[in-house]
Amino acid sequence: MIKTDVVIIGAGPVGLFAVHQLGIKGLKAVVIDNLDKAGGQCIELYPDKPIYDIPAVPECTGKELTDRLLEQIKPFKTTLYLNERVEEVKSENGNWFVKTNNGNEFSTPNIIIAGGVGSFEPRKLALKNIEKFEGKSIFYAVKNKEEFKNKNICIFGGGDSALDWTLELSKFSNITLIHRRDEFRGAQHTLDAIKKLEGQGKISIKTPFQLEKIEGDDEVKSITIKDDNGKTEKIKTDIILSFFGLVMKLGPIAEWGLNMDKKTISVNPNNFETSKKGIFAAGDICNYEGKLKLILSGFHEVALASVECFKRARPNEKYRFEFTTSSKTIQDRLGKK
Amino acid sequence: MAKITFKDYQGNSRTIEVDNRLTVMEGAVQNEIPGIDADCGGSMACATCHVYVEESWFNKMPKAEDGEVDMIDMAFEPKKNSRLSCQITITDDLDGLVVTTPEKQS
Numbered sequence: 001m002i003k004t005d006v007v008i009i010g011a012g013p014v015g016l017f018a019v020h021q022l023g024i025k026g027l028k029a030v031v032i033d034n035l036d037k038a039g040g041q042c043i044e045l046y047p048d049k050p051i052y053d054i055p056a057v058p059e060c061t062g063k064e065l066t067d068r069l070l071e072q073i074k075p076f077k078t079t080l081y082l083n084e085r086v087e088e089v090k091s092e093n094g095n096w097f098v099k100t101n102n103g104n105e106f107s108t109p110n111i112i113i114a115g116g117v118g119s120f121e122p123r124k125l126a127l128k129n130i131e132k133f134e135g136k137s138i139f140y141a142v143k144n145k146e147e148f149k150n151k152n153i154c155i156f157g158g159g160d161s162a163l164d165w166t167l168e169l170s171k172f173s174n175i176t177l178i179h180r181r182d183e184f185r186g187a188q189h190t191l192d193a194i195k196k197l198e199g200q201g202k203i204s205i206k207t208p209f210q211l212e213k214i215e216g217d218d219e220v221k222s223i224t225i226k227d228d229n230g231k232t233e234k235i236k237t238d239i240i241l242s243f244f245g246l247v248m249k250l251g252p253i254a255e256w257g258l259n260m261d262k263k264t265i266s267v268n269p270n271n272f273e274t275s276k277k278g279i280f281a282a283g284d285i286c287n288y289e290g291k292l293k294l295i296l297s298g299f300h301e302v303a304l305a306s307v308e309c310f311k312r313a314r315p316n317e318k319y320r321f322e323f324t325t326s327s328k329t330i331q332d333r334l335g336k337k
Numbered sequence: 338m339a340k341i342t343f344k345d346y347q348g349n350s351r352t353i354e355v356d357n358r359l360t361v362m363e364g365a366v367q368n369e370i371p372g373i374d375a376d377c378g379g380s381m382a383c384a385t386c387h388v389y390v391e392e393s394w395f396n397k398m399p400k401a402e403d404g405e406v407d408m409i410d411m412a413f414e415p416k417k418n419s420r421l422s423c424q425i426t427i428t429d430d431l432d433g434l435v436v437t438t439p440e441k442q443s
Binding site: 041045046117123126157158159179180181183185210228244245247248263284293 | 376377378380382383385403406407410411413414415416417443
């Protein structure tokens with residue numbers, strides 16, 4: 001069991017800035033995120049798209065914003081628990097007990113939920129009874145290439161993941177690439193390589209087709225694909241790889257007994273506390289009158305939440321408001337002389 | 338201002354009035370039309386405001402840009418007449434528009 005002043009759920013821009021606001025007040029935090037890297041939507045949805053409304057930063061991409069925030073919180077040496085999702089939150093002896101799907105356990109007086117629209121999960125194929133094949137014949141990611149050797153593989157999708165894995169797995173397996181329209185979206189050299197392989201008869205490309213049916217009992221035996229005009233085709237298949245990006249799922253947060261408004265958490269806009277003492281919500285996931293889903297609003301929200309976190313984590317100390325420009329204590333915490 | 342009709346996959350329908358310059362998605366969210374999630378808030382970063390636009394209207398509208406078409410690849414059961422409702426901006430010309438929401442958004 002790890003003791004900490006604050007558990008932050010979500011390593012997006014708001015979660016990362018929370019580390020800063022807590023850190024300059026002398027509070028220790030940990031950050032938990034389901035993705036394999038920090039940055040949240042900024043890194044997963046628009047790493048290369050420019051953002052124009054961060055104060056004093058006329059233009060930066062999602063990736064640059066994330067990198068700068070990570071730089072800004074470096075002095076606090078915060079542990080990021082990535083690839084982990086918080087499964088359980090319960091009250092225990094006046095503190096909050098937090099448990100992740102990897103079995104990590106935390107005890108803390110404060111939780112800040114900066115979870116955006118929820119955790120990112122692969123978008124699943126939209127057919128009934130698909131679950132029984134998942135992990136056996138249907139995959140949404142390639143973890144170990146060895147398992148994909150010498151098979152008949154159908155790859156669905158039109159983006160980078162689908163194209164890259166078509167190239168890679170075609171070295172030792174029989175690949176059919178299936179996409180709902182004729183255009184693929186990828187780097188030019190990748191598209192050229194795909195065309196070349198198709199020309200050599202090393203891969204088969206089926207467009208514009210979508211998955212219609214899967215045949216097989218325990219394992220996939222074949223699939224039927226269908227085009228816009230209703231024409232169908234049957235393909236012998238051992239493995240289906242589906243690359244339709246990620247979806248955001250609120251997940252277990254909905255079950256923690258917090259007051260919710262649709263998919264958002266209701267908060268008190270004075271300190272961003274939820275309906276439960278010591279649990280805060282900030283960023284896109286929180287909701288109050290006048291809420292704007294902007295990164296800069298999230299920064300404001302965690303600044304205020306961090307004050308309340310201090311009062312709860314240090315009940316015997318008086319909170320003193322200080323400026324970074326003049327406070328020796330803050331400058332020490334930032335490692336400045 | 339335009340009257341927009343939303344049909345769901347079961348055939349239930351509701352008509353709302355939406356001001357010019359708002360998007361079809363914003364109109365739906367403000368009027369609590371079920372079946373439009375709009376998780377990303379209209380930044381063309383998800384595909385959960387996906388709608389099917391009635392053919393006659395589909396051809397009249399400005400075409401979807403590349404980024405939108407790429408995103409529609411990720412939508413639940415995309416069809417030829419699929420659009421993201423956050424990318425359809427209301428004008429007087431769209432008065433009477435009919436869209437159908439898919440069975441689910443993800």
